[in-house]
Amino acid sequence: MVGDAGSPDRVRAMTILELKNVTLCLDGKRILNDLSIEFWQGHIHALIGPNGAGKSTTANVIMGLSGYTDFEGDVLYQGQSIKGLSIDQRARLGITLAWQEPARYEGLSVYSFIKAAARNRSDSKIREALRQVGLEPEKYLARAVDRTLSGGERKRIELASILAMEPKLVLLDEPDSGIDVEALERIFDALKLLKQQGTTVIMITHSLAVLRHAEHAFLLCCGRLVSKGSVEKIAHYFQQRCIPCDHQELKLREAEGLNVG
């Protein structure tokens, strides 16, 4: 692993989430490989890496999605293991996830979708959450969260539901995928709001534009932590050594199912 510059002052920054030696195999392939990372409370982090690095898998493990609960190692949230908790139990502790491709719901209104997540279920709060992602409540509240909404609109509505939830830790999987520049700006605005709320953010990305909105970055490749540190350092490393990836040998060995641990 390369360096650890960029870590916050350990006296002031508290660890909110810690992955300890997490190893996950899916279909006989090792997807996460002895991965250990700490995330700090109230900070914005980015997990960056090429396709197949294990970034989304890491988010899925933290959220406890089905198929991602049987792994070696541990996940500690506020010092306690959450390994045996269900998705909703983790959510009630304050952890949530925004998917790369948000789900569509036939017939479920935007209002009901946001309200279901909201900590404060008043109409005014639900409207406020929509405004915070740049959508007019009058135009959207009665619409269904279905295919009549664009991908960008659904991403913003999902983010509105997360803002209304007021979580302690948010996993944002590829927040820029499938959306236009204007929608991306609104998502970055929402990121600032989450930061103001004191929410810890972990962004999953392979985009340098997204990376630059983080405070700390972790570079993953082949399910391993390759480097961590300041955004500038990781951005430089990513540009120089990940495009193309200089861990091809590791990838080939992974593809052959060999133990790379």
Add this chain to the structure above:
Amino acid sequence: MSDNALLQAMYQSIGINPHDLWAQLDVARIEIHANRVLGVHLVQGLEVDARQLDDGIEARILVAKGVRIAKPIQVCFGMIPENGVQRVILDIVVENEARAGVVAHCTFPNARNIRHEMDARLTIGRHAEYAYIERHVHGAEGGVVVIPRSKVHVLEGGRYHTDFELIRGRVGQIEIDVELTGEAHSASEVAARVSGSGNDRINIKEVAHLAGPYARGVLQTSVALRDHAQAVVYNTLRASAPHARGHVDCKEIVQGNAVAKAVPVVEVTHPKAHVTHEAAIGSVDSRQLETLMSRGLTEDEAVDLIIQGLLLKGRSDRRPLGGAYQSEVLPAGTA
């Protein structure tokens, strides 16, 4: 119970304050408990001729030619006792160029052994428009047998929309049987949304015949099942005239030990007619479920919300008769 007490109980079970309704003099209404008409309020151009039967009511309802009734007619059918039979025979005529809508609330909140049969014959005149929305409220015991049968004839240029909903309380047993014929340039939509649980039995049979040129028709069914409930949906759409267009859509969500069967039949006997169909039976989508659970909902809460959305889809995105009855479309947030 007094008539007034029965009315109060019926309206209370469907969440309506009758005094609010009765204060609206421009809203026509008909209230029937078992075999007695408890209340009728008519508006100009609407005629109701009701006759008491031993076990129900026979009524002829007519909307006179050219009359356009602005607000939906409110009909409340039901029975407050636990046991009994209610048979309703309806002959509904919407004369040429007339326009009306009906919201029928059918309530059996205490049912243990109730049988509700309806035989309706509807004639929608030339260029007339008629929307019929039937909402059922049953008790938790499932002791209801509901048998709504209707034969509908939509004349040239007529528009017909019907929406049957049973998503509160247990179904018991339901046997929906709709037979519709659409003449030239007519437009018809038949929708049913039913949620079954326990050992409920749901049989839905909808047959539409697009008999005239440019006739259009849609049959749409959404069913959610859990526990040991069973449903069979037969949707048949025939098109036998040039430029007739139709679509059959059946969606069923199954959980637990429930069993669903869908049989969409499309039959085209004219080379310039076109009919499509889609049927989907499956469980709740895992991505939808996990998204809601990641917001803190339990699995059961998430499933309920997803199913409510599916079942209410027909309501929230429809505007029967071009928006004339928007008050009947759910307000934001209730889906």
